[in-house]
Amino acid sequence: MNSEAILPQTTPAVAMIRTLGLIAAICGLIIVSAYQGTYDAVQENKRIAVERAVFKVIPAAKSIVEFAALPTGGVEKIGASGTVPAGALKFYAGYDEGGGLAGIAAEGAAKGYADNVRILFAYDLATSSISAFSVVAMRETPGIGDKILVDKEFLANFPLEAKVSADLKALANAIVTVKHGSKTKPWEVDAISGATITSRAVGKAINDAAQVLLPRIAPNLDKLKEKS
């Protein structure tokens, strides 16, 4: 009996490493090709999506410039690479045909019923108020949570007052969602009856973003007023 035939064949380590290396190389090549091949299309799609969303919340805007609100308090344009400095918040300045500032838009997110609700809200500098919002992505219950898009009473919450406090540290009054029918102040959001969780998510998303962003923008309005 040939005893070597009974022993199971184990692959020698060198052959294994060589094969695994080959497979890793093949897979790496496939991934990188796919990434490079789709990169331009993906970037274009993202740019179109952003543009569409910003034009929706700032109807007077005809062009958009991306800015970053730095933690140190300044604002600077985001360059072609698209990288946002650490700790900075991205926002969009919408300019009308004449190059004047039509409004500012920024993203906010908060936990809704099923997953995060991501919104884009517009801030009107002249009236210090949130003029409109639109939903970027959400997974709320159809027919219940998605009423925030169409419910007339909910949409009547806007324009929502969002003044910055005197010391430029935060909002003068925090934006908060209140029970349906109990809104008394212009900075409160009246929730949709039966869709409280999603309504609260919208209020929280706007508040969390505005509390940080608006105080940083307030001292830099002159940099934003004209399209440079």
Added chain:
Amino acid sequence: MSQPTGQMSARNWDEFMEGVWRQNPVFVMVLGMCPTLAVTVSGVNALSMGLATTFVLVCSCGLVSLLRKLIPKEVRIATYIVIIATFVTVVDYVIQAVSLALYDALGAFIQLIVVNCIILGRAEAHASKNPPMAAMTNALGMGVGFTIGLLALGTVREILGAGALFGVSLFGADFQPWVIMVLPPGGFFVLGAWLLFFATLERRKQRKQRNLAEATQNA
């Protein structure tokens, strides 16, 4: 020579149909449940997920089959997973390039295709032991079967839960949708109902065969 070609295409057809009907991943093997229930809230999502999974299935099984003599058996599962993850990454970027809206709708479940038991199961059970053509045909059959299963769920849930089919409203504005159908419990109920339906069909077929056997015995 037509005889061998005829045999080969018969075998290929068998391989293909095995995945579509006899071993349907959704209704028979009950594998790959996570995406099945999560994305089938509408017909479009179901179809897209099915196509994406079929693409990954066919490409992974093809590559695994091509490399089957090279892959060391001690690390074969890890290798299969790496190959599958490669093609899932490709699909992920392709979907982003085609439609961001679809990408948002399918969400994390595109990347979760990589842990879909069907693909790993096929790679291990079939692609590692068969030549590329057979492996890819079988994979295609599985993918088509999976897509059919997803569509069966997605269309029912969309019709009942949104009153629409592939985005086209069916019942007009006064329709009160059965919202639970597009929520998680609905997914469980609809799949359970489909399985019940197929089990009943199977039961009837067995009874008929039994009656036939008895009848021929008595005659």
Added chain:
Amino acid sequence: MHESAANIFINALLANNFVLAMFLGLCPFLGVSGKLETAFPMGVATTFVMLVASLCAYGLNLLLTAFQLEFLRLISYIVIIASSVQLVEMVLKKYSPALFRALGIYLPLITTNCAVLGVALFQTAREYDFVQSMAFSFGGGAGFTLALVLMASVRERLQLSDVPSVAQGTALSLMLAGILSLAFMGFAGIGG
């Protein structure tokens, strides 16, 4: 994201239960929940792997973002998960062979458990920091175990009930899961 760790934990455990609301981890949920004595250890093993995976994914993500290699994210996550499962297998084999045998084929299958990869992917998408990630994975694992244990308890009882034979098996489990999922919908909003 400004959610507190406690809220994230409660949400992952109840309102957004991984199995009953997010559809993650269904294969073992339907496969292992037949008996209570295998369901609970399976849940614990999966929770442990989820914690390890979450930890590694957090670190990996920092590394990949720093070197702008985001396209390698999926592959590196899944390789880490496969390795963690190997590790857990070896540890169990050495320290608890009875448990190792009881779990059988389902232990290596934790690699293909959507819940484990799901934890890594979701925490990356939601940009959780370290503490939030840990709370998320622990809550998710605990929720998975909870769902598994609930299912196993009911299924054990059902074995003594008069269920029509055409409905037995997976169809019944799915109906059960649907009812459990409906019940868990009542937890909505519990985590603030």
